[in-house]
Amino acid sequence: MKKITFILLVIFMTCGMAKAQFTKIGGGLGYTTGYNFHEMEWDYNKSGHFNFFGKSIIEVNLPFHLAPSITYFIPHVRKESTQFDESKITVSTLMVDINGHYVFNSLDRFEFYGLAGLDILLAWKKDVFTPQSGSEQVTKEKDNALGLNLGVGTYMKISESLDLNIEAKYLVSKYNQFMLNAGILINLQYLNKKEREKGGI
Numbered sequence: 001m002k003k004i005t006f007i008l009l010v011i012f013m014t015c016g017m018a019k020a021q022f023t024k025i026g027g028g029l030g031y032t033t034g035y036n037f038h039e040m041e042w043d044y045n046k047s048g049h050f051n052f053f054g055k056s057i058i059e060v061n062l063p064f065h066l067a068p069s070i071t072y073f074i075p076h077v078r079k080e081s082t083q084f085d086e087s088k089i090t091v092s093t094l095m096v097d098i099n100g101h102y103v104f105n106s107l108d109r110f111e112f113y114g115l116a117g118l119d120i121l122l123a124w125k126k127d128v129f130t131p132q133s134g135s136e137q138v139t140k141e142k143d144n145a146l147g148l149n150l151g152v153g154t155y156m157k158i159s160e161s162l163d164l165n166i167e168a169k170y171l172v173s174k175y176n177q178f179m180l181n182a183g184i185l186i187n188l189q190y191l192n193k194k195e196r197e198k199g200g201i
Helices: 002-017 188-198
Strands: 022-032 050-061 064-081 085-106 110-131 137-157 162-172 177-187
Touching: 022 064, 022 162, 022 188, 050 177, 064 110, 085 137, 110 162, 177 188
Parallel strands: none
Antiparallel strands: 022 050, 022 177, 050 064, 064 085, 085 110, 110 137, 137 162, 162 177
16 A cells, blocks of 8 residues: 555656646547456446546657556446345446557648556445344455556547547456547647737746
8 A cells, every 4th residue: 555655646746747748638538348356256246337527738858748647447336135134245446547659640630659657456345244134244345456557549630729549459458358438638838828828038
């Protein structure tokens, strides 16, 4: 846990130092093939497959970009009940990534890039068992994993201020999985330029 805290601290410090170079920010939806909690292949141990994510793009020095992001999986919930008891098992996931982008080309409306970076996956499972007596028994488990992201993506300009971002990546870790994300990014450089023009700068 200390290692993860240290890595997160480094990530946020890095982002803070590069704050003036933020060029895009936004979020969207994604799909993942998922994983089995504690690598146990039971139906109630499966993760969710859909997620929400937020990300930003920091232009370090063309053709290199830095792309920190955070992803929350919609939890996988398994419920079972009998005449004697009922149970509810929930597997939840939060991911923090810091990826580097190498932009292969920068056209007027399209940019294509390859990516590689660090992934921190935080997983937890909550088991609520309720016997007929009505007295809940709650069990909680946690598991963390470090991994590497490898993939490709593209920015497609919708307007001067908005980009469509599509990204496919494979997470190599204890919890290997393929992810496909799509979202909208706001072009901060364009907005800042318009603000300066309004202000007569």
